[in-house]
Amino acid sequence: MRNEEMLLIPGPTPVVDSIYDALAQETRSHTDARFAAIFREALERTKEMLKTDGEVFVVSGSGTLAMEMAIINTVAPGEKILVISQGYFGDRFIKLGQAFGVLVDVVQSEWGKQVDPIEVEKQLAGTQYKAVTITHADTSTGVAADLEVLVPIIKQHGALVILDGVCATAAMEEDMSKEYGEANAKIDVILTGSQKAIGVPPGLAIVAFNQTALAAREKLGQVPGYYTDIYNWIPIMHDPQKYFATPPVNLVYAYNEGMRLVLEEGMEKRYKRHTAYGKAVRAALAVYGMKALAEETAAAATLSCILYPEGLDDVGFRAALAQKGLIVAGALAHLAGKAFRIGHMGNTTEEMLERAIVLIGETMNEQGFSVDFSKAVDVFKGIATAQAF
Numbered sequence: 230m231r232n233e234e235m236l237l238i239p240g241p242t243p244v245v246d247s248i249y250d251a252l253a254q255e256t257r258s259h260t261d262a263r264f265a266a267i268f269r270e271a272l273e274r275t276k277e278m279l280k281t282d283g284e285v286f287v288v289s290g291s292g293t294l295a296m297e298m299a300i301i302n303t304v305a306p307g308e309k310i311l312v313i314s315q316g317y318f319g320d321r322f323i324k325l326g327q328a329f330g331v332l333v334d335v336v337q338s339e340w341g342k343q344v345d346p347i348e349v350e351k352q353l354a355g356t357q358y359k360a361v362t363i364t365h366a367d368t369s370t371g372v373a374a375d376l377e378v379l380v381p382i383i384k385q386h387g388a389l390v391i392l393d394g395v396c397a398t399a400a401m402e403e404d405m406s407k408e409y410g411e412a413n414a415k416i417d418v419i420l421t422g423s424q425k426a427i428g429v430p431p432g433l434a435i436v437a438f439n440q441t442a443l444a445a446r447e448k449l450g451q452v453p454g455y456y457t458d459i460y461n462w463i464p465i466m467h468d469p470q471k472y473f474a475t476p477p478v479n480l481v482y483a484y485n486e487g488m489r490l491v492l493e494e495g496m497e498k499r500y501k502r503h504t505a506y507g508k509a510v511r512a513a514l515a516v517y518g519m520k521a522l523a524e525e526t527a528a529a530a531t532l533s534c535i536l537y538p539e540g541l542d543d544v545g546f547r548a549a550l551a552q553k554g555l556i557v558a559g560a561l562a563h564l565a566g567k568a569f570r571i572g573h574m575g576n577t578t579e580e581m582l583e584r585a586i587v588l589i590g591e592t593m594n595e596q597g598f599s600v601d602f603s604k605a606v607d608v609f610k611g612i613a614t615a616q617a618f
């Protein structure tokens with residue numbers, strides 16, 4: 230890999246050479262038949278990954294734009310949504326909804342914990358919601374949402390399920406054909422971005438709507454968006470030679486290659502690999518006395534928020550790691566300075582993670598701790614390789 234640094238933040242994630250190569254292909258007209266064929270293939274692959282019989286949209290923008298597209302195309306101003314929040318990105322739906330005049334109620338967990346499904350149930354029993362948002366992996370806390378529990382409860386109350394998969398899609402199970410509990414209890418909208426578990430540079434917003442969500446769009450008539458109105462994009466997604474707004478041609482090349490890699494590995498394998506890497510990283514760091522914020526049973530497969538042991542300085546620690554070529558992220562909001570976040574998703578390899586464990590141990594020792602990084606590496610390998618992918 231031609232990367233000089235290991236970018237183990239919760240996105241963007243390490244980009245592999247074949248994706249860089251795709252990105253560097255000649256920029257062609259966005260209406261060129263050769264480009265359209267690549268775009269069409271990328272869209273087909275996206276559908277295959279999510280197993281949807283609905284519509285997928287791949288447009289210029291970040292994950293936040295995808296969140297906005299999900300909301301404005303399903304919920305009208307004045308209608309109600311329930312936000313299930315397990316951190317900073319869950320909370321983002323509150324302001325986002327309010328920006329469009331949507332009435333927002335929230336069920337929040339304490340940071341590091343999952344929401345209590347009984348509270349969700351109570352809230353749904355008391356009020357009719359048009360949609361409920363779930364953040365699959367909250368990037369601020371490393372907490373995963375329990376779809377097996379939440380989706381059936383929401384569907385029993387007739388609301389749409391909107392899943393923010395920005396830090397999960399392609400790494401944690403997201404299957405739009407899956408029935409949760411009863412017939413047709415499915416995830417209605419999934420949104421993501423290119424730069425996290427898909428492993429492509431940032432710049433693409435990706436959204437999928439099933440038939441129920443498309444029916445909701447139809448009922449809305451006009452929506453408070455133009456670039457974000459899926460009706461402006463459906464003709465392009467059906468025939469990428471048509472024009473609505475110029476797609477990022479080179480990024481689409483890169484995304485198509487990223488999706489090729491995702492499907493080549495296979496979804497089941499990817500889900501298992503990410504689960505194993507997440508467990509292995511957290512167990513290895515525990516050898517250093519570093520504890521994950523999330524309980525292991527609620528921890529995301531894609532990234533971990535790791536609390537510092539007493540006396541380890543956040544800024545100095547991350548700067549020393551950066552000097553060694555390992556980039557990890559600081560923590561958000563009230564956890565700033567008290568924890569760091571490490572990504573283990575997308576095209577991140579076992580070798581990279583093993584190296585990261587060593588570098589973290591070395592850095593701790595340089596900063597006056599006394600940790601055994603060969604033991605941590607053994608723990609890491611024991612879990613990461615226990616499963617043949």
Ligand SMILES: *Cc1c(COP(=O)(O)O)cnc(C)c1O
Nearest residue numbers: 291292293318366368395396422
């Ligand atoms: C990163 C992230 C977002 C925001 O995505 P951007 O690409 O930064 O706009 C939203 N939700 C989750 C869960 C994320 O991890």
